[in-house]
Amino acid sequence: MKKLFPTLGSGLMVFVMLLLTACGGSTSTTTGTGTPSSSGSNLNIVFLPKAINNPYFDTAASGGTEASKALKGSFKQVGPSTASASDQVTWINTLTTQHVNAIVVSANDPNALAPALKQAMAQGIKVVSYDSDVEPDARQVFINQANSEDIGRSEVQILGKELNYTGQIAILSAASTATNQNTWIDFMKNELSLPQYKNMQLVKTVYGNDDDQTSFNDTLSLMQAYPNLKGIISPTTVGIAAAARAIESVNKGGKVALTGLGTPNQMRKYVLDGTVQQFALWNPADLGYLAYYAAAALIQGKITGQTGQTFSAGKLGTKTIGANGVVLLGPPTVFSKTNIGQFNF
């Protein structure tokens, strides 16, 4: 019959593929675990940020590159073009198949990445999370840029002082499931419940998904829906940049206060013209640098992620692992007109 050949041919192909997957099963113990191969050195560390076209993560990558040179390891950054959790899963699987030595990841969703990361760890790959954590049992170490409580509370404190502790405020966040965002927002709400903020009211939290256009439109919508809005907190570098532009585009610079987490380069224009008075951040390059050192220490067996262990982090000194495998980078820096000229990232 006419259809016989292709049916047989394709059936054969599928059968062969299944056979391959089947016979791999018996040898899975040897090919599965065991030393992951490397590309030259055995410090094949790959960064997987929330999205790759994000200047914040690019700066972190520069820190990672610096660390790789100091440790004579290799550095690479891959990732999705939009902050999508399932795309990150695909990348984790790719890296697992490539048998890299360590994955350094900032999660769009703490749970969605867990099964794939656990599979990676089962293959002997070390997992370090940075910036935004995953489920604690899906990684060995988490590099937290600053104490989450400090970040959350200081945001509200900065805005509160600017607004004289009165008025409606809103939050422009990133992805709604982003771990770091939600931790900070929880602390923000907690700070707002303190008595000195009784005249301030959090009217809305919107999610810009770290997408510039979405964040821009979200800010416009916020100002339309709440004409008496006095302030916005945007703890994401993409969000705060878009919000600043949006506020300026409707000529409300100075009438709606804006603060959050931003890079000096993106914020310079708005700080100098008064749209933003103060904002905070840490040095993302240091974050990447520390993450790389932590990953290297894990690969070399110097640490296993237990509380109390210490490792050397090059120019950042010695770092101790805290509770739950968390390592702190340090306190956040506050930028304003007076000091913004000194930074270039």
Next chain:
Amino acid sequence: MKQLRKLLSSWSWEALLVVLLLLTLVLGNSLSPYFFTPFNFSLMVESFMEIAIMALSMTLIIIAGEIDLSVASTLGLASVMMGITWNAGIPLWLDIIIALATGGVAGLFNGLLVTRLGLPSLVVTLGTLALYRGLAYVILGSQAVSNFPAAYSNFGIGDVPGTLIPWTLVMFVILALLCIVLLHRSWIGRQIYAIGNNKEAARFAGIRVNRIKLWLFVLSGVLAALAGIVFTARISSARADNAVGFELFVITVVLLGGVNIFGGQGSLVGVILALFVVGGLRNALGLANVSGDVQNIVVGMLLIFSVLGPNVVQRIRTVISRRRLASGSSKRV
């Protein structure tokens, strides 16, 4: 000679796909030493099972002369239903049934608008693409439900014990066999081809065109919901934005598989081959650290050439035969 040529042209598309598949395997092997390993094949196959499931029903729908752009949104909606029912404490097996039923209702809505009101399926499913995805967002917001039981996530990401064959592949093979029997070996299948070839003639021949189309849309919805159940298990997370944009891949795979966009022609075997070609290509490129968006250049070009190629070949043939005729009938073979 004529017999051989007829034989060649009738299965040339599937043969071309087999060649493409072989080329993909060769390419993959040359791009990365990890490509041709059972572990990689296992992960690779697992990653496109949702698209595979949706491609089965999409094939039937396109052969019948319609199209369903809302499949990925139905997938998202079903995923969200899994999430909220699980959160409400409803046992897992019932959650699955509810999710499948949601898909069925979604497909039914599509089908009714197309068959009862006579609306073009392109526009209807464009609307429901937005509507269903929107409903998913309204129901679950931007939260995610992830505390599913281990058995469920194991189904999505795990393999048959002792092998590297993913559970979801087993499920897909069963579904594919059923669909192949339905389309290629049953009278319903022949009716579907008839409808796609000439709707009016089919109606006059006594085929219940609207009834069959309606059921095809329901099937599309149910299989999309099934894909949603698989997706949710695989990333162990019910989210409203699961599988955004997948409908384009599903359609690409179906068209690359040799199914004519205008209906009436195509086979599931071709679609399954195309599935492995596209999946294999993307996996191979991914291992070479090519980003997803650049991978899509290859996918897009494959799609275009899948139709452009035969058209160009046809034109060249016409030109050659015209020249041959014009240059004199004495050249008759």
Next chain:
Amino acid sequence: MTTTSKQVNGASIPPPRSGYRLVVFVSRVRELGLLAVLLLLVIIVGVQVPQFFTLSNMVQILLSVSILAIVAIGETLVVLTRNVDLSVGSIVGFSAFVAANLFKQHPGANLLFGILLGCILGLMLGMLNGLIVSWGRVPAIVATLGTLYVFRGLDFLYAGGNQVSASDVPDSFLSLATVPLLGIPLLIWFAALLALIFGYWLHASRTGRQLYAIGSNPEAARLVGIRSDLLVFGAFAISGVLSGFAGVLWGARFATVDATAASGLELQVVAAVVVGGVNIFGGSGRMLGAMLGAIVLATIDNSLSFLRVSQFWLQAIDGAAILIAVTLDALITRWVQRLLITRRQR
């Protein structure tokens, strides 16, 4: 107005003398219907939330829809010929990045040069679409689905993961979108002028009517001697140029551009065109309708934020709008046909 254009724009069957006025009225109903919906919306929301009803908010709505409207002009031309262009989002995004990047690397570059660059890029991409569809005889949905992927991928290759942010580009570029002319931002003027020019051309010129003919009955159009291939190619080319121009404006308005800019725009454009009454199978519909369709959808979106309805309802409402629009279309057409048949029987 001439009789011919009415018959082409109107019902699909040639109207008898007695039903003529009825059909004319029905074909206009769409635009009137959209205007009515718009007015209703504005009044209902405006009564509840006074800020909605201000001039500055109206300007905001028009601003937010201008870029979409420009792309919709090109899409209308393509859809009228019984085709569709799904690659517009990728063209807009590509053009946006190329333009923004140009001004980042060469801040002193002439503004006009940047605009021209975007338009030429759009033109080339549009012509590629046209070639594949008319010469290659590839169905438009397949062809533009493929080029949607290819163009976006090329954008990524070109951008290489980089991003252009507002502080990188000169203010003169950014002002393209915001500078007010007689109180109304330049962007809105661009959209309005282009809509008027193309709308008039479509209506009054022979080539315009030929586009309708191709969409109504491609075979007949070919037999009558209309150069379908050339015209379809032209429609795609124009769609490309307009998308390219819209891309430059995108870069000016949003200022932070990377390779993901304008993803998903094609769906919004097709929605606007469909809601605006342009038949997805070609042959009927007006530019005014498409513009109104875009404005109605944008007004709905805008009103949601004033009504403090969660933004999550946005997509669901857009989808419902498409479904309602097409359903009403089908029901009205059926009603008209039934009416005409009973009239004929009298």
